[in-house]
Amino acid sequence: MAKITASVYTSHVPxxxxxxxxxxxxEPYWQPLFKGYEPAKAWMKAHRPDxxxxxxxxxxxxxxxxxxxxxxxxxxxEFKPADEGWGPRxxxxxxxxxxxxxxxxxxxxxxxxxxxxxxxMDVDHGLTVPLNLMCGSPAAWPCPVIPFAVNVVxxxxxxxxxxxxxxxxxxxxxxxxxxxxxxxxxxxxGMSHQLQGxxxxxxxxxxxxxxxxxxxxxxxxxxxxxxxxxxREAGSEGIELVMxxxxxxxxxxxxxxxxxxxxxxxxxxxxxxxxxxxxxx
Amino acid sequence: xxLDKPYLDVPGTTIFDAEQSRKGYHLNxxxxxxxxxxxxxxxxxxxxxxxxxxxxTEDQKQAVLARDLNRCIELGxxxxxxxxxxxxxxxxxxxxxxxxxxxxxxxxxDMMISGGRPIEGNRYVGEKK
Numbered sequence: 260m261a262k263i264t265a266s267v268y269t270s271h272v273p274x275x276x277x278x279x280x281x282x283x284x285x286e287p288y289w290q291p292l293f294k295g296y297e298p299a300k301a302w303m304k305a306h307r308p309d310x311x312x313x314x315x316x317x318x319x320x321x322x323x324x325x326x327x328x329x330x331x332x333x334x335x336x337e338f339k340p341a342d343e344g345w346g347p348r349x350x351x352x353x354x355x356x357x358x359x360x361x362x363x364x365x366x367x368x369x370x371x372x373x374x375x376x377x378x379x380m381d382v383d384h385g386l387t388v389p390l391n392l393m394c395g396s397p398a399a400w401p402c403p404v405i406p407f408a409v410n411v412v413x414x415x416x417x418x419x420x421x422x423x424x425x426x427x428x429x430x431x432x433x434x435x436x437x438x439x440x441x442x443x444x445x446x447x448x449g450m451s452h453q454l455q456g457x458x459x460x461x462x463x464x465x466x467x468x469x470x471x472x473x474x475x476x477x478x479x480x481x482x483x484x485x486x487x488x489x490x491r492e493a494g495s496e497g498i499e500l501v502m503x504x505x506x507x508x509x510x511x512x513x514x515x516x517x518x519x520x521x522x523x524x525x526x527x528x529x530x531x532x533x534x535x536x537x538x539x540x
Numbered sequence: 541x542x543l544d545k546p547y548l549d550v551p552g553t554t555i556f557d558a559e560q561s562r563k564g565y566h567l568n569x570x571x572x573x574x575x576x577x578x579x580x581x582x583x584x585x586x587x588x589x590x591x592x593x594x595x596x597t598e599d600q601k602q603a604v605l606a607r608d609l610n611r612c613i614e615l616g617x618x619x620x621x622x623x624x625x626x627x628x629x630x631x632x633x634x635x636x637x638x639x640x641x642x643x644x645x646x647x648x649x650d651m652m653i654s655g656g657r658p659i660e661g662n663r664y665v666g667e668k669k
Contacts, residue, residue, distance in 0.1 A: 458552030462656025
């Protein structure tokens with residue numbers, strides 16, 4: 260049977276992608292950030308999964324205001340890097356895993372989570388920047404990826420509670436897949452940031468670190484945090500952090516092993532967090 | 541019955557909710573059209589004429605022409621869509637975000653490097669800055 264063995268949490272700031280694409284990673288501004296991801300990259304190399312289930316959000320790229328799905332699962336065989344206004348990022352095409360994706364869709368919808376099925380979609384920096392941060396810049400990504408897009412652009416976005424419960428449904432779905440696949444689930448976005456209005460530039464290190472602590476130790480309680488706490492404390496775009504609860508909900512109920520934790524301010528307008536949790540059984 | 545909007549007292553922040561989205565639909569879809577190179581070229585060649593192809597309000601068009609992002613947001617714009625105008629103008633996301641704060645580009649960048657805008661005094665409308 261397939262199994263989720265680990266979860267990865269990381270920010271997905273577009274400027275990080277630009278720094279990689281323009282070969283600026285060694286510059287003093289970016290060097291501490293990329294250095295902080297080195298242990299995560301080494302872990303990734305040593306623990307290559309068969310499939311990554313990657314929770315992210317689309318930033319007005321694949322989804323305009325014509326259609327706004329709350330939860331969308333990518334079931335295609337491949338997903339092209341999107342042109343976000345500067346031409347597509349020079350990164351590999353993302354290969355999907357249509358069989359597992361379809362299996363998860365069927366199981367999760369039967370569990371009352373009404374997903375949108377997407378069979379054609381380009382993926383933006385929200386998905387490709389985490390892959391770069393964790394895998395570097397290879398000629399091909401190390402394994403198939405199932406993109407899972409969450410609406411965190413138009414309010415109301417799904418609640419932390421809903422995301423956490425959805426994670427549990429995904430755990431169950433993966434566990435009922437016959438092939439013995441090693442699956443990682445990633446939650447991306449955040450941490451504190453605000454990109455709009457006179458309060459733009461907001462960063463809240465205390466909130467972010469308390470969030471990381473609670474995500475590790477008591478995700479059940481964290482899942483009850485209301486939207487307004489994210490908005491007020493972590494900025495209007497800090498709400499992306501609810502996506503981390505999907506990945507956390509997909510982990511076993513026993514306490515996970517913390518393999519890596521990193522926090523850095525700033526990447527452009529944003530606080531960056533990275534966490535790796537491994538299931539202990 | 542009124543909808544629950546507990547975020548209205550967060551200072552300097554407009555939450556892009558269903559109501560804002562309804563107001564800003566055409567403004568945001570205009571922005572979305574700038575994802576295509578040929579549209580960017582047409583917009584640059586004649587901004588007013590290009591905007592007039594969209595059923596936007598006059599206020600929305602004026603806000604775009606003035607690159608007044610705060611006004612665009614007030615009129616229903618969303619920052620991820622408005623960012624397409626910035627990309628067309630060759631501006632970085634940091635330049636765009638900074639332009640809404642009343643700070644110079646350099647002041648904003650320095651603030652971010654020294655840890656960002658602090659949360660103290662920035663939780664509720666009317667709090668001391």
